[in-house]
Amino acid sequence: MEELKDFEEIKEFLFQAIEDYKKGENFDIHPYDLAEQLLRLRELNHEEYESLCKKIPSELFAEILCEMPTYVQEEIPEVISSKKVANITSKMDSDDASELIYNISQKDEEAAQTILSKLDEEDKEVIEKLNSYEDNEAGSYMQSELFSVSLYEKIDVALRRLKKLKEEEYLDNVFHAYLTEKDGTFIGSIGLEELIVFDRDLTFDDLPKEKIKTYSSSHLLDISEVVDMFTNYNLSAIAIVDDNNKLVGRITHDDIHDVIQEQDTKQLYSLAGVNDDAEQEESMYLIGKNRAFWLGINLVTAILASVVIGLFDSTIQSLVALAVLMPIVASMGGNAGTQTLTVTVRQMALGDISYTDAKKTIKKEVIISLFNGFLFAFVIGVIAFLWFKMPLLGVVIAISMVINLFSAGFFGAVIPILLEKFEIDPAIGSTVILTTVTDVVGFFSFLGLATIILL
Amino acid sequence: MEELKDFEEIKEFLFQAIEDYKKGENFDIHPYDLAEQLLRLRELNHEEYESLCKKIPSELFAEILCEMPTYVQEEIPEVISSKKVANITSKMDSDDASELIYNISQKDEEAAQTILSKLDEEDKEVIEKLNSYEDNEAGSYMQSELFSVSLYEKIDVALRRLKKLKEEEYLDNVFHAYLTEKDGTFIGSIGLEELIVFDRDLTFDDLPKEKIKTYSSSHLLDISEVVDMFTNYNLSAIAIVDDNNKLVGRITHDDIHDVIQEQDTKQLYSLAGVNDDAEQEESMYLIGKNRAFWLGINLVTAILASVVIGLFDSTIQSLVALAVLMPIVASMGGNAGTQTLTVTVRQMALGDISYTDAKKTIKKEVIISLFNGFLFAFVIGVIAFLWFKMPLLGVVIAISMVINLFSAGFFGAVIPILLEKFEIDPAIGSTVILTTVTDVVGFFSFLGLATIILL
Incomplete structure (x- = not known):
């Protein structure tokens, strides 16, 4: 569909669509496209959105509402009468209907109950049955309509x-x-x-x-x-x-399609320390609060790394070059570890590796990391030597690079495998655990070796 | 399917399946399950794998081979005769057949040509047609068989x-x-x-x-x-x-299903500095080489951050506490930026935000980041004060936290949006650009403010 430019165009488009739908002739606009425009109208002018919603025939609204995000579904009883919401619900497939009622109930349990009470006994029973399943159970994704x-x-x-x-x-x-x-x-x-x-x-x-x-x-x-x-x-x-x-x-398959995209979003977000449900909220406060949780954990681990650095304050005092170079080792370890962690988490999710392959996976990742460890140890060793004209400083940073990239590969593979074994989602929290390890090992090995070798 | 334990069990299962298939009665094992076991056999004993491959009827092999990873497909002319490969190819749907020939040609162009020459003129033409499309074109995913x-x-x-x-x-x-x-x-x-x-x-x-x-x-x-x-x-x-x-x-839809998973893998891997194609290789050398590319770029940016620190070496010399605390600001900026970047990249990929929403997205991300910036500025300010008993050190780290989290939110949103505008995949390389920004801004603001305020 072509992009509609402004408020007037969107309103015009939606009005025309509703008219055409009522006439019942040649109506070939997909509800998804209507949902998109209705969503834009809602953002531009909430009043116009509400008044338009009241004009959409229930049958068409049922199809549009399925395509709408959670935060629009949950507020729908505030926009149109509960009788109309009930009418719309009754026109939906049972999986969509139960999702709508569930979303409404999350915001306003009473509104959900009112709508349910206005439904046929049969529809009501099906919806209550589907909503009685846990989030992760197949039953909560099924529809009862079948041939x-x-x-x-x-x-x-x-x-x-x-x-x-x-x-x-x-x-x-x-x-x-x-x-x-x-x-x-x-x-x-x-x-x-x-x-x-x-x-x-x-x-x-x-x-x-x-x-x-x-x-x-x-x-x-x-x-x-x-x-x-x-x-x-x-x-x-x-x-x-x-x-x-x-x-x-x-x-x-179209439901499964959505599940795959949701799961992949969750995985990606979890690795970045973001909660996928919270990000779908409209309120910036709720989004920010949720991100603050993981930032807070990161702060604790960053302080832990600082404490490690603090152990060596006198070493740094006598050789400031160490303070200049020390983030390099930690950063390389963090990056190599993230590479391993991401590949391991993804391949476990895709079923390409399982707990039985654990040894093989860890071995592979350690070999790759060591390979790059030696490569970059040489590069950074030479650079450090040329920069500060101290051969032994080059040796120290090279050795600590090997140590840190080894631990990056090892822990990058071991952490998600262990989490999976204990039935914890290997994507959630693993990045924070890993970077704590690579920071601590990175700073400790570099500053520790420097204390032994250089002072 | 139950997990088969060892080599003998797998071999027995596959032999039995081939026998049952030949008899043609009640054969209800899905080719995917056969492919999985055959893959395990290949890993455990390559000779047995090759000899078993020679026994699989072409029709069944066609179904199994579609389910096999690229590295197995490309080596197949080394395992069975090119006449049999041609026979297998002719039993495949045209999209699977063209993919097989493409994979073979990537490893051994001559072998691919030999197989093509043994096919019907019609099959050959279809395969060559499909393989003439670019990777990203719909044509390269289609099959010509339809009703x-x-x-x-x-x-x-x-x-x-x-x-x-x-x-x-x-x-x-x-x-x-x-x-x-x-x-x-x-x-x-x-x-x-x-x-x-x-x-x-x-x-x-x-x-x-x-x-x-x-x-x-x-x-x-x-x-x-x-x-x-x-x-x-x-x-x-x-x-x-x-x-x-x-x-x-x-x-x-099943082809699209695979495309979605591939795209999501690519996105996840790109953000972590990993190449999705390279990771599917069997050779650890190739995987490692590819990861080294992004680690090399990361090394350059880490050195850039070190250069920034080097500008303030005399400041650090006079106050070592700065060296102890400085990774905290950079780490928090990196994390907050990664949160923003990941959410922005994913929502653009899902079509939830587009270039026209750029302003709105940037504004949202900046507000969220500033919110967390002030929150953690307060927390870390108090901690730094208590730790080093220097009120002004607390002020310095607090201000630089706000500055760095602001730039994390701003650049975390702007970088992918700009890349998308210039039609560059916003997932590739954006993490490195972003962490360079948050490292440089983090170290510069913290050490710079310290130089002005504390010395």
Whole structure:
């Protein structure tokens, strides 16, 4: 979509879209694009945004609201009546509906309850069920809307039912028919692309068995394991079953897509000492407060490094060149360690290395670090010698460079592997632990060696 | 899949799988799982690996090889005959086939040409066409296999053709029928889930127009824009058209899935000064050499920071406490800057902020940084005072903390935004530029203020 320039253009665009939607003709704007513009309107003029929201038909609003960030979803009961929010919720797929209600409840539990009370008993039950799952459980990502068929049903009968479900706009993104026993026990799934070529007078039981895939996930499985199944097996959707193997929902590839991006954002942010949830807040105070947490921890470790330097104050006093050079060793160690740490964390997340490969990974990282340790020891040794005309100063900084890059490689690999072993997210906090190690080892080895060799 | 323990178990599992596959009954092991075990076998015993490779039927090998990392693909002509490689290639989807040939050609151009010469003229042409695209172009990710239908064709006739294509195992992951004019001009796509409910005696022209979606991408479009379309519009597949709007291929969600993970890996690695392609090499020498490049740049910037410290050597000489405290200011600036930089780079990549929001982003980051700047200025000011019993030293470190955290927030946001504006990947090199700034500003402001105020 072309970028709309100003407030008037955006308002005009949105008004026109709502008109076109109501007429029902040739409406081909994707809700994502509407959501984007509505979001910009909200930023430019909150009043106009509120008044426009009241004009959007519930059915269209349901599609737009799914595309909106958390902070817009949670404030929606303040913008439109709870009756309309309930109406919008009822038009959403169950996974989107439960997310909306969850977001609202995080800000205002009472508003969420009011909306829930205005829903059909059935819708309400589904939403409450989905929201009862933990954040990391597959169940919290599933939708209950799916195309389920029974084994002895004729394909034709099932497809007529699908047609009806499609006409009622109950179902979208249908990739499979899910086969179940009469009691709902999951048997397997058959792709529409397989189904479409068979004679409609056959029953599902007549289909060749190899066309029926048995992939499924427990509703309690960790979502990252579901992501792995999608990635490894190139799935479009997966059936979700309960403890008794009854079919309770499905997760589709577009949901997994979002999970991957969220997980990757979390990983990247965690390594940089940033909390991904907090960054999605609108309030700068909340964002700043959260960043301050990790900065505070960094301050403590920086002071620790300073204490190490303080141990050698008389050494520095007698040779100020040490103060000039000492950040180099620490900085190189920090950088080499971050390289190792980042690669290790990422490869563990992608499943390329696991705890069983720990020894191999550590060995590899230590060898690489030592290789670069010797390389840069030589370079910085020569530079220090030429700069301060002291051969032994070159020797001291060279040896401490080797020591610090060795520990950077070793701890850069060991820290995330150990965190993972104790089931702690290896991305969170590992950078701070690592730089503490490389700072302390860097300053201690450089100043310590200087005290022994130079004084 | 359960983890297989040792060499014998893995060999046994693979042999059994090959036998089962040949029998053709109940073969339900996913090629990904076979690839994983084969990879482990390769690591444990290269000879056994080679002899087993010779036994895998080409059709099965085609599926396994797609799941293998680059370094395994590129060495495959050394493991099995080029005739067999050609046979395997011909059984692959065109995107996988062209990737295999590309990987082989990177290591041994001659081997790639030999294999190409043994292929059908048609297969060869398709592969050469796909490999003629640049890495970042949509065309290099597409496959030419798709289900195309013409407007005035009866649905029934088209579906019979689909059935044949499926039986020949020519087509997989069919989500849409692609409608074209007689000359191949792309009209739109219709989801199988829509198509399956219509009377087979209708032609495609009889279908309601709103069921036909017109999403498509030029073969030359940057793949990251294609990824955005998938993410924003929740697509399962997209039609790829050439400059004359002729349908030339399609990209499916599982390919996009891989692109997202690759892009995220690249982003994460770039911020840590690691090259993602190099890290996928098997050779530690190549990995180490590549990491040395960024460490070398870091060395230069660390020396620059040292030069700044050197400007104040007499100041340090007269007050060693400055040497003890100076890494704190630089470290806090580096951390705060990394927080800002990471969030800015990620949000630009996700499309949450763009160049037009530059001002807003910079303002937000500066405010957050200043907020934390004042907070930690107070904390470290008090600590420095208590530690060294010098009130003015506390004032100096507090002021320089504010200055450095301000510049961390400002440059952490500005650097990636400027790089993006000049169409340079904002993740690559930005960390080094930023830490140079925070180191130089940190040391200069702290030691400079100390010279003015304390001496």
